[in-house]
Amino acid sequence: MHVTIFSENPEALIEISTKLRETLPSNLKIYGITKVEVRSPGDYGIDKLHIIKDLRNIYEAEAIIEKVAKESYSKLIILESNKNNREIAARIAAKLNAGYIADCIDLKLDADGSIIASRMIYASKAIETIKSISDVTVMTMPRRITEPKAQWKVGCEIVYEDPPKVEAKTTIIDVKRKELSAIPLEAAEVIVSVGRGFKRKEDCKMAEELAKILGGVTACSRPIAADLKWFNEWIGLSGHKVSPKLYIAIGISGAIQHLAGIQGAKIVVAINKDAEAPMIKSADYGVVADLYEFIPKLIEKLKSTSTK
Amino acid sequence: MEIAVCIKQALDVSQLKMDPKTLEPLIHVTPMKMSDIDRNALEEALRIREKHGGKVTAISVGGDKAKEVLREAIAMGADDAIHILNDIGEVDEHVISEALAEILKMKGPFQIILCGEMSIDKYTAQVGVRVAEKLGIPCITYARSISIEGEEVIAERDLEDRIEMVKAKMPTLITVTREINTPRLPQLIAILRAAKKPIETLNLSQLKVDLKSKLKTLSVKGIEVKRKGVLIKDLPVDKAVDELLNNLIREGVIKR
Numbered sequence: 001m002h003v004t005i006f007s008e009n010p011e012a013l014i015e016i017s018t019k020l021r022e023t024l025p026s027n028l029k030i031y032g033i034t035k036v037e038v039r040s041p042g043d044y045g046i047d048k049l050h051i052i053k054d055l056r057n058i059y060e061a062e063a064i065i066e067k068v069a070k071e072s073y074s075k076l077i078i079l080e081s082n083k084n085n086r087e088i089a090a091r092i093a094a095k096l097n098a099g100y101i102a103d104c105i106d107l108k109l110d111a112d113g114s115i116i117a118s119r120m121i122y123a124s125k126a127i128e129t130i131k132s133i134s135d136v137t138v139m140t141m142p143r144r145i146t147e148p149k150a151q152w153k154v155g156c157e158i159v160y161e162d163p164p165k166v167e168a169k170t171t172i173i174d175v176k177r178k179e180l181s182a183i184p185l186e187a188a189e190v191i192v193s194v195g196r197g198f199k200r201k202e203d204c205k206m207a208e209e210l211a212k213i214l215g216g217v218t219a220c221s222r223p224i225a226a227d228l229k230w231f232n233e234w235i236g237l238s239g240h241k242v243s244p245k246l247y248i249a250i251g252i253s254g255a256i257q258h259l260a261g262i263q264g265a266k267i268v269v270a271i272n273k274d275a276e277a278p279m280i281k282s283a284d285y286g287v288v289a290d291l292y293e294f295i296p297k298l299i300e301k302l303k304s305t306s307t308k
Numbered sequence: 309m310e311i312a313v314c315i316k317q318a319l320d321v322s323q324l325k326m327d328p329k330t331l332e333p334l335i336h337v338t339p340m341k342m343s344d345i346d347r348n349a350l351e352e353a354l355r356i357r358e359k360h361g362g363k364v365t366a367i368s369v370g371g372d373k374a375k376e377v378l379r380e381a382i383a384m385g386a387d388d389a390i391h392i393l394n395d396i397g398e399v400d401e402h403v404i405s406e407a408l409a410e411i412l413k414m415k416g417p418f419q420i421i422l423c424g425e426m427s428i429d430k431y432t433a434q435v436g437v438r439v440a441e442k443l444g445i446p447c448i449t450y451a452r453s454i455s456i457e458g459e460e461v462i463a464e465r466d467l468e469d470r471i472e473m474v475k476a477k478m479p480t481l482i483t484v485t486r487e488i489n490t491p492r493l494p495q496l497i498a499i500l501r502a503a504k505k506p507i508e509t510l511n512l513s514q515l516k517v518d519l520k521s522k523l524k525t526l527s528v529k530g531i532e533v534k535r536k537g538v539l540i541k542d543l544p545v546d547k548a549v550d551e552l553l554n555n556l557i558r559e560g561v562i563k564r
């Protein structure tokens with residue numbers, strides 16, 4: 001089977017190619033498309049790599065993916081899952097009248113050669129297993145579904161190309177960057193997460209201090225980032241899905257969409273003044289307390305024990 | 309200004325329970341509701357109408373009960389509602405998009421078509437984009453604000469690491485995020501009036517579009533995340549802190 005994969009990010013590319021080599025039969029041919037050099041792509045099972053250095057927008061990305069997929073007779077087109085790529089994937093699927101499986105976390109081939117894939121649905125309460133009965137199948141795949149492994153050693157042909165000339169239907173007139181966490185939230189061992197129980201932005205300093213003492217990072221629920229803009233990145237279904245050793249949710253009610261982001265956490269602590277909050281019920285340790293009393297005390301104790 | 313909003317009746321996932329033995333999701337006893345973000349899409353449509361005039365048409369593909377969300381849309385202020393009755397059975401997003409695009413062509417032209425960024429049960433974020441492509445019009449995804457200037461729409465796209473301001477010539481399809489607005493609550497009198505309003509219904513099987521799904525669900529299995537559920541309450545703050553720290557040390561997640 002021939003597969004076309006796309007990501008601007010080489011790390012995602014080799015994760016996806018590893019996943020394919022691990023799960024699909026050996027008569028696989030992988031055509032990668034990315035923006036920058038990839039170190040020994042053949043070791044990760046990529047047979048041919050298209051490098052398009054100055055890929056400018058989603059329309060050019062879409063055009064090159066379509067071109068490579070068509071020329072290589074790919075039956076499967078996989079993009080790294082992110083907001084822009086989900087748009088590209090849906091549009092390619094629409095053009096090809098193809099099935100599009102968003103955020104696929106696992107895949108295999110059925111006895112009859114068709115693709116079977118799984119994805120989380122119902123706010124991550126369930127896994128749906130889907131069979132594709134489409135000539136070509138389009139997918140997006142999130143990061144970290146597998147560890148990249150350099151063990152295939154296929155000879156990889158590398159081609160450098162210019163971006164295809166295409167007409168953009170929308171025009172970008174301004175871009176504002178968001179300030180992101182220094183280490184990716186997905187890699188953090190300890191996360192202290194802030195919810196609407198915090199009354200003012202300044203109060204979040206407490207959470208920052210706690211995170212620092214515990215050697216972790218801060219994050220938050222969606223309204224803290226998306227509405228109040230106190231932070232930039234949130235945890236949950238529509239945000240980051242994390243798996244730290246310790247997740248401390250402070251003043252977070254524990255809506256299902258939030259819980260969907262912390263299923264991988266080893267230990268979950270909730271601090272909430274409402275004993276009925278779902279967060280308390282979905283935690284390993286649920287502390288029913290006012291955060292404004294509890295957190296300063298917690299910080300004080302942690303400081304005094306660490307200096308002892 | 310002719311505005312259309314695509315509204316899905318979705319499973320209310322916060323109320324979804326699993327069969328404790330088989331982990332089968334108990335879908336048939338779970339209530340349905342208007343997909344949250346589609347409510348924001350409708351609110352935005354009403355605001356655009358309030359500012360620029362025109363008409364708002366709500367469209368939904370779904371079983372007989374999908375009429376409920378269209379009634380709700382009318383109660384919130386939609387002028388018209390069209391129900392594409394799914395008389396086929398389970399269909400995928402490809403078929404839903406084909407049907408929506410067909411109706412939008414039939415009833416249009418619409419200058420603005422609004423969708424949610426994604427539906428709250430399936431969360432695939434594809435129907436809006438597919439519909440735009442079928443109609444051959446621009447698509448702006450993840451909009452957290454929209455303004456209209458002359459023939460153009462300007463929107464702020466909320467992406468992971470940046471906010472992009474983009475513009476496109478109308479007609480345009482826009483998918484919106486939750487943050488774009490706070491939806492209004494329908495008034496009682498409007499709810500009563502909406503209950504009487506006839507809703508135009510067309511059968512999905514009668515549409516001249518590709519009605520063959522490309523994807524087929526084989527199974528849906530619930531996931532159980534087991535947490536310990538230890539409660540620390542009714543203790544003086546001092547004691548509560550000690551209790552938590554002792555537990556976390558025992559778990560080996562913080563160092564002594």
Ligand SMILES: Cc1cc2nc3c(=O)[nH]c(=O)nc-3n(C[C@H](O)[C@H](O)[C@H](O)COP(=O)(O)OP(=O)(O)OC[C@H]3O[C@@H](n4cnc5c(N)ncnc54)[C@H](O)[C@@H]3O)c2cc1C
Pocket residue numbers: 194195196197198220221222223224234235236237238239240250251252253254255256257258261271272273274277289290291292344345427428486
């Ligand atoms: C499609 C969709 C996607 C979504 N995606 C996400 C997502 O990815 N991530 C996400 O987080 N949300 C998401 N949401 C939003 C989610 O449904 C909730 O609205 C949100 O998580 C609530 O945030 P919160 O817990 O901070 O606020 P609230 O629900 O307002 O909770 C505040 C909590 O703080 C407690 N509290 C108040 N004062 C104190 C105090 N002094 N001390 C201690 N506790 C206190 C309260 O008891 C309450 O439980 C999504 C929603 C939808 C519809």
Ligand SMILES: Nc1ncnc2c1ncn2[C@@H]1O[C@H](COP(=O)(O)O)[C@@H](O)[C@H]1O
Pocket residue numbers: 314315316317343345346349367368369370401404408422423424425426427430431432433434435436
């Ligand atoms: N059955 C449907 N009827 C009307 N609109 C829909 C339907 N399904 C999806 N949509 C629209 O498409 C958006 C994205 O849905 P999805 O692709 O399922 O995540 C939703 O927010 C709706 O605006």
